[in-house]
Amino acid sequence: MNAPRPPTAEGQLEFLRSLQRLLDEGSFTSSYKFALLHAIADLCLVKGEDSGAELELSTADIAEQFVRLYWPQAIPYPAGNDAGILHQNTGRQALVVRELAEYHNRYQGSLVELERSRSDWDNLRRRVEQTVRKMPLWKLQTVGSERLEFLYENVDRGGSVRLQSGVAYCFRVFYPLVTDVIEGAWSHFVQRLNPQLLGQIVDLRSFLFGSQRTSLAAYRPLLRAVQRGRCFYCESDIKSRGDVDHFIPWRRYSLDLGHNFVLAHRGCNSSKSDLLAAEEHLERWTERNRTCRDELEAGFEEGRVLHDWRATRQIARWAYGQVQRAGGQVWVQANELRHLSGDWRRILSAAGDEAA
Ligand SMILES: [Zn+2]
Structure with missing residues (x-):
């Protein structure tokens, strides 16, 4: 064959x-x-x-x-x-x-x-x-x-x-x-x-x-604790309430599984918009989901939030693959965009090994 x-x-x-x-x-x-x-x-x-x-x-x-x-x-x-x-x-x-x-x-x-x-x-x-x-x-x-x-x-x-x-x-x-x-x-x-x-x-x-506007406020305390009060993207302190953001943007896939959420400044969140985040963010995201796995999953269970790290990763792999193939750009910070290096494959595979 x-x-x-x-x-x-x-x-x-x-x-x-x-x-x-x-x-x-x-x-x-x-x-x-x-x-x-x-x-x-x-x-x-x-x-x-x-x-x-x-x-x-x-x-x-x-x-x-x-x-x-x-x-x-x-x-x-x-x-x-x-x-x-x-x-x-x-x-x-x-x-x-x-x-x-x-x-x-x-x-x-x-x-x-x-x-x-x-x-x-x-x-x-x-x-x-x-x-x-x-x-x-x-x-x-x-x-x-x-x-x-x-x-x-x-x-x-x-x-x-x-x-x-x-x-x-x-x-x-x-x-x-x-x-x-x-x-x-x-x-x-x-x-x-x-x-x-x-x-x-x-x-x-x-x-x-569903809609992107669905209230995600319930995630805020958990994410704030896991991220030690810092913005997921720029890593500086969040002084106001902060926005709960879909790491893999909702517009690409309405992924409402727990691991997909991060807490960010309103400004960081809105400049990222519907773009995928650059590979350094992806690395931080898999790292957060790995090191805080127990804390996150206990929080998801308590907050009755659906979660499936394996499926979430598969969808991330699909989303990055699509952007790579289309030659699209990803979001770094503010108005800065860039093309993917391909490193996302290594990052997501490594995250898979850890979870196995
Ligand atoms: Zn920020």
Whole structure:
């Protein structure tokens, strides 16, 4: 067998065309197909690589990603007395949403608590997995009477699907674009099913998929302690409250996992903006997460914050790889930008060895 190769430019264009056809022409009776596409894109970042190789994804992992996507959506919207949970199905409310709503109540909205419970968590994940395997998995790639099998073969492999070669590559390269399109289409679908919300598409979207403005204040005391009151980027004292910043910018990937947060001066945070931080910052970030690992994780547990250092690192590797390939620049300080040296590979690999 030949070594895997990244798809050609024409192959990548074909991927985008097919994806667009699927969203334009596919029939959607529930939002599951959007969730499935989003889940596959997410898993390509955490599990895939840039070689162009095939990628096997388990339906259990897809189900877990489903739960993460639907979790914030399984509460009434808009907040208020007679608000209900948004319909995500043309008929009766989507099963996954109904089940999640029940767990939402039982665990007061805390996904971390639910995951800790083991038996409830395993139960829920198994049931969602059944739904994924029964409903969207084999229907996703059908438009009208036509089959459009460009992602994976419609073959039940007993708990997994195998993404064709080049697919994980394309999802990784086009991740921001692809998820933006999926979230937009998903939001419009939900709006159509919930006509009472007419005209609220902007708010609706940030309700469904979160927003960078989500309050991160809860992280502040923990980060202040771990960073000894200093700004993560310039390392001088923070005299005011300081901003909680997504180290891997939220605009690139909405990574709300604990290790991704740092405390910074408002000025440092706003000049970094949506840029990736330079490699010296990356080194300090992996160092902080390594040396303060116990303190951070105890704090995350206490504050019911999701955290997964391995997945966080995988996403960092993806983000730096993308910028390197595109010849983009990273943020050093104030208005100073520069190109990557490639040292990020060593930094992130070293961080991986430590955690093993
Ligand atoms: Zn600073």
